[in-house]
Structures are given as structure tokens and as C-alpha cells.
Amino acid sequence: MTAARARWRAVGRRGDGDIDIAVVDAAGAVIERGRVNAGELAGEIAADPDARWISSDTTAWYHDILAAGVRVARCHDVRLCHAILRDSSLVTDGAKLRAATVWDAAPDDPVSDRDVLFSLEPAADALPHDLDATLAEFARQARAIESATDPGRLRLLTAAESAGALVAVELHTAGVPWSREVHDAILADALGPRPRPGELPSLVRDLADQVRAALGDPAASLDSQPRLLRSLHRVGVLVESTSKWELRRHDHPVIEPLLAYKRAMRLLSANGWAWMDEWIPTGRFRPVYVPGGVVTGRWASSGGGALQLPRMLRPAVRADPGWQLVVADVAQLEPRILAAMSGDLALADAARGRDLYEGIVARGTVPTRQEAKMALLGAMYGATTGDSGRLVPSLRRAYPRAMALVDDAARVGEEGGSVRTLLGRTSPAPSAGWRDLQADAAEPEASDAIKTLARSRARERGRFTRNFVVQGTAAEWALAWLADLRQRLVSFPSVGDHPVTGRAHLAFFLHDEIIVHTPVEHAEAAAAAVREAADAAGRLLFGSFPLDFLLDVRIAASAEKS
Missing domain, CATH: 3.30.70.370 (Alpha-Beta Plaits)
Known part of the structure; x- marks a missing residue:
């Protein structure tokens, strides 16, 4: 294209396999439009390194641009930004965004379908990748940001989210440098040498034999929980699950080898040789x-x-x-975010230049680092019982602004409201079922069981919104x-x-x-x-x-x- 360089450029797929590109203004209006083939797109991007490229979904096209040897400096990911702006409480009129439900579609698979932008036929239920649809949604988003109660926060959030989309593709392309030899040695040390296909490693077999011996059943099934529970019950280990917390409450010779067997099988299935062959065929x-x-x-x-x-x-x-x-x-990270969000100078002082939990102990709020960690995490995640619940009142006295922020977020959630992060990402509204339950519990003839369930569901939602504001801002x-x-x-x-x-x-x-x-x-x-x-x-x-x-x-x- 011959137009002067502009801050915004856009890209979209054509039905004939070529690519539409355009120079646009900040509102999405087309200044100049052109057409290139897939091989020429990378050259267009390289020729305009300062542009911010608008696209339907970064994962659908950036892999191929990187493969062509070109890096995109900045972008606006329409799909990701739609999800933010559609729900943000900073947006004063989101009706048009919410009506554009096609942008709620899941992203295209960045590995198996990464050439979807250039395919002749769009995938079923996929995002609209054509230029006109992309620019129409971009224009809706631009208007939503411009009329928002705090447009600066949303501009920053959408820019950061879009930059993250570029980083994600670059991380996949670069890969994590990985030694298969070291991985194999770790597995061999923990499980035994790599076995033949269909067999268990030798150390895992030995653990299985120990478990069956302790159960007095050479044919006991160890990988079917219902059958394993029956075997445990027969030897007097009366558990309802095979979680390590429940098993450790019992004193029986089967416990330790069973826990070791479960750990070994988890490693083998999640990150064993089959996983290594699938995900790390070479050194990445x-x-x-x-x-x-x-x-x-x-x-x-x-x-x-x-x-x-x-x-x-x-x-x-x-x-x-x-x-x-x-x-x-x-x-x-999250406790530090809480200090900054709330403007709590005392909590910020506890964190300055040192371990934050040690800083809380030094202030005399709680006696030990473990208790400081337990109390602060409990406050952010809504723990109201046990040691966490016992320690939270001490935090409220020492750090009232920080605790008030999460307490207020919990109250809003319990009442059915939504909360937002520092930059404006907003928690989803409660489901219709949740609202119906609360309404039923408010009726004069509501049973005690319904009232109890409604209070429980309200507290669950309060715990969610309590942490949402902190975890979401930490993500930002x-x-x-x-x-x-x-x-x-x-x-x-x-x-x-x-x-x-x-x-x-x-x-x-x-x-x-x-x-x-x-x-x-x-x-x-x-x-x-x-x-x-x-x-x-x-x-x-x-x-x-x-x-x-x-x-x-x-x-x-x-x-x-x-």
C-alpha cells in the first residue's frame, strides 16, 4: 500500500484466499484499503513497524507472520478486547457490544488451525475473520472506550491484553529450552528406567506390589477408585476417598506405599515419557x-x-x-497488589524491600511468618474458620484499608453485584439460578434449608469477588x-x-x-x-x-x- 504510515492498520481474510488490509483511523474508519496474498502480508507488516495492527484474533495469524521472519510490535486483538469491554462496568453503554455475540466465540486453535486466517472456508462457529466484520467490531469498541467513565484505564487494559496475545504466540514459537536427557534421568530416578510400551516402570511395579501385599490382595486394582476403596475398607482403612489428606489420618502399613504409588503414577501420566515424546520431540x-x-x-x-x-x-x-x-x-505478588490498590501505607511499608510476611511479623501483627501468610491469604480468599479466620481480625486492625477493600468486594458479591479490577475488568454477574435461589430464600414461607443454601451460595460468591479484584489486578x-x-x-x-x-x-x-x-x-x-x-x-x-x-x-x- 502506498498510504502514509498510520498508527492503526487492520487485516482480514478474503473468501478467495487473499488478505484485505487497510489503513484506518482510531475510530476504525478506512483511510485506504488494499489486497495482498498471504506471502505479502509479512512484508506489509515489516514495512510499517510502528503501526498497531487490528485483527480478529492474534492466535489465528501471528504464528505465520513470525514464521515468515517478521515481528509485530503492537496490535489490537478484537476478540480479547471484546470480552473485556462487553462486561466492564466502566463502559456506559455496552448493549451493542453484548449484541455482537459472534465475538464471544472461542479462539481458533493456535497450533492445529493456525492457518485459519488464510483458509478458503471459515471453520464452523469460528470468529469472523473478514476485514469488514473486524473493523465494525473495532469501531464499537472504540466508541465504548471513548464514552467510558474512565477511558484511560480501558485503553491501558486493552493495550496490555493485546500485547499479551503477541507474547503468548512468541512464547509458543520460542519454546522453553529443555533437556530430554535430564528429563529422562529424573524419570528414571523416580520411577525406574523407561519401560517397554504397555509396561510400568520397575519402581512403580515395586510400589504396586507393596500396596497389594499390605492389602493382602495380589489382584487388587489400584487405579480404579471404587475398587481400591473396597480393598481399603476390607483392611479397616475406612476412607471415603483416596486423597492424601484423608489417607494420612489413618495408621496402616498400606498408607505410605499407596501415597508413593499415587505420586509416581501422577508423574508418569502427566509428565512421563509419553508426555515428553509428544510435547518435547526435540529440545523445546x-x-x-x-x-x-x-x-x-x-x-x-x-x-x-x-x-x-x-x-x-x-x-x-x-x-x-x-x-x-x-x-x-x-x-x-497478590498481597503487594492489595497494598497498592487499597493505598494501605502500613501494608506497603511491611513489604518494602523485604519478604512481606516477615514485615508483618516485624510490625507485631502476628507472631510467625507462617501465621502472617495464612492470615493474609485467608483475608484475600475469604477464610472465615480455623487459624486463618482467627488471625484475620488482627490484620483488620493493622491494615484497615487493605482489609476494607477485600471485605467490601465480598459484600458486593454476596449481594449479587459485580466488582472490577484496577483497570476495569469486571467480574461476571451471578447466574439466573443464583438469583432465583436468593429470591426464593427471601420469601416469607422459605424453608430453613433454602435459606441456609442461599446464604452458603452468597458466601461462595463473596469469596470469589473478594479475590477477583486482587487476582485480576495482579494479572494486569x-x-x-x-x-x-x-x-x-x-x-x-x-x-x-x-x-x-x-x-x-x-x-x-x-x-x-x-x-x-x-x-x-x-x-x-x-x-x-x-x-x-x-x-x-x-x-x-x-x-x-x-x-x-x-x-x-x-x-x-x-x-x-x-
Whole structure:
């Protein structure tokens, strides 16, 4: 296209396999329109590196752009932003957004269907990927933001969410550097050598034999819970489930080998040799991230279990020769977010430059670090009984503003209202069934059972909204951290041709932890960038509020935690 460079450009699929592209203004009005084939799109993006590209769904097209050797600097992901704006309480008129239900569709599979943007026929029930539909929804979103009660927050949130979509694709493309040899050694040590197909590893077989011997039943079924429960009952272990908490309440020779067998089988099924062959055929683990996959804005994963990697496998996350890992995680992210959101200077002071729970103990609020952790997490997650419930009143006296924020959020939820994060992501309304139950309980003739159930459901919703405001804002901070760090790393010296992996790059993300894969000579600078990005994210969201986000940053060959 020959038009002058503009801040906004858009892309959409044509029915004949070509691509529509357009230069648009901030309201979505077309300034100039053109047509390219799939191979030319990457060139258009490379020719306009400062543009923010509007697309139906980043996962549907960015994989191919990266494969063509081009990195997108900024984008607006229409699907993700629709979900935010449709429900945000900052939007004054969301009726048109809510009416555009086609944008509520699930994202396209970023691995198996990543060429959907260029296919001749759209997938059934898929998002509309054509340019006109994309721009029509973008225009609705632009109007919703412009007329919102706080447009600045929503602009920041939608930009961060869209940047996260780019990061997710780049993380999948880069992959986590992984040693199959180390992984195999860990499995062999825990389970025994790799067995032949259809057989159990030797140590797992030995554990199974020990369990059956303790049960006095050589043919006992250990992988069917109903049958295992019957076997346990026959030897006097009267449990209702095989959870480790319930089993540990009993003193019987079967308990320890059974718990060990369950741990071994969990490792074998979730991250054993079959998992390694499927997800790490070479030296990279490529999880499939789902930005905004949790209602609070946290990421989810749709394959590979990236968010559930066991601690024992972290030594297998290993840098390439000549490279290192910068591993960073935030200490007590959600409690620090709570301090900043509420403006609680006392809680912020407890967190400054140190472990927040130790800071609470130093203030004399509770006697031990464990109690401080239990009390604060209990306050954020709504624990009202046991040790957590006993300690929460001490927190209310010491940190009244922080506790008032979560208490108020819980009250709103119990009353059927919605709460929002710092930048405007809003909790979903209660279901019709929930409202009907509360209405039934309010009737004069309501039974005690109905009233009790209604109170229980109301408290459950209060616990959800209590944590929603904190967890959701923590997710926003993490997105800002990722987006800022991504931009810092792109300025690092290039050591290869790939737009992402040809320099220090993000390789892993999990809520409050990131891993950067970097050439050895750039490791110290990458670690500094990680810290600077965290500081910048704090200032972006909370201005000059005196709170630091304490990072544990280390440079190492593997991701093993000490």
C-alpha cells in the first residue's frame, strides 16, 4: 500500500484466499484499503513497524507472520478486547457490544488451525475473520472506550491484553529450552528406567506390589477408585476417598506405599515419557498459552500443562550451549497488589524491600511468618474458620484499608453485584439460578434449608469477588511487566536471524514468574531489564505509590529452584 504510515492498520481474510488490509483511523474508519496474498502480508507488516495492527484474533495469524521472519510490535486483538469491554462496568453503554455475540466465540486453535486466517472456508462457529466484520467490531469498541467513565484505564487494559496475545504466540514459537536427557534421568530416578510400551516402570511395579501385599490382595486394582476403596475398607482403612489428606489420618502399613504409588503414577501420566515424546520431540517445550483464559484475566493453557509443571522437572529446563536463563519471580505478588490498590501505607511499608510476611511479623501483627501468610491469604480468599479466620481480625486492625477493600468486594458479591479490577475488568454477574435461589430464600414461607443454601451460595460468591479484584489486578500488573520487558528485549543485540529467538527473549511465563533465554554475554543486561520492567509496571499502574515489587532474579543454566 502506498498510504502514509498510520498508527492503526487492520487485516482480514478474503473468501478467495487473499488478505484485505487497510489503513484506518482510531475510530476504525478506512483511510485506504488494499489486497495482498498471504506471502505479502509479512512484508506489509515489516514495512510499517510502528503501526498497531487490528485483527480478529492474534492466535489465528501471528504464528505465520513470525514464521515468515517478521515481528509485530503492537496490535489490537478484537476478540480479547471484546470480552473485556462487553462486561466492564466502566463502559456506559455496552448493549451493542453484548449484541455482537459472534465475538464471544472461542479462539481458533493456535497450533492445529493456525492457518485459519488464510483458509478458503471459515471453520464452523469460528470468529469472523473478514476485514469488514473486524473493523465494525473495532469501531464499537472504540466508541465504548471513548464514552467510558474512565477511558484511560480501558485503553491501558486493552493495550496490555493485546500485547499479551503477541507474547503468548512468541512464547509458543520460542519454546522453553529443555533437556530430554535430564528429563529422562529424573524419570528414571523416580520411577525406574523407561519401560517397554504397555509396561510400568520397575519402581512403580515395586510400589504396586507393596500396596497389594499390605492389602493382602495380589489382584487388587489400584487405579480404579471404587475398587481400591473396597480393598481399603476390607483392611479397616475406612476412607471415603483416596486423597492424601484423608489417607494420612489413618495408621496402616498400606498408607505410605499407596501415597508413593499415587505420586509416581501422577508423574508418569502427566509428565512421563509419553508426555515428553509428544510435547518435547526435540529440545523445546512449546506450551499453548491462552491469554485471558481465566475470568480474572489470568492466562490458562490448552495443552502441555505449562501451568502445572512439577518442581522436580525444573532441572530439565536448561539453556542452550552459550546461553543462560534469567529466572525471575515476584515475592507475594497478590498481597503487594492489595497494598497498592487499597493505598494501605502500613501494608506497603511491611513489604518494602523485604519478604512481606516477615514485615508483618516485624510490625507485631502476628507472631510467625507462617501465621502472617495464612492470615493474609485467608483475608484475600475469604477464610472465615480455623487459624486463618482467627488471625484475620488482627490484620483488620493493622491494615484497615487493605482489609476494607477485600471485605467490601465480598459484600458486593454476596449481594449479587459485580466488582472490577484496577483497570476495569469486571467480574461476571451471578447466574439466573443464583438469583432465583436468593429470591426464593427471601420469601416469607422459605424453608430453613433454602435459606441456609442461599446464604452458603452468597458466601461462595463473596469469596470469589473478594479475590477477583486482587487476582485480576495482579494479572494486569503481570501483563504490563511482560509487555514492557518484551519491548526492552527487542533492543538487545541480534545473534541470529529470527525476530524473537535471534536475541535474548522471553521463554516462559506463569502468573508471577518469567524465564528469559539469553546469550551468556547479555545475561546481566537481561536481568537488569527484568527488574526495570517490573518497576515500570508498578509505576504504570500505581503511579508514585511507595511500593516495590520484590523480585528474586537469578542467572543460571537451569530453572531448578534452590
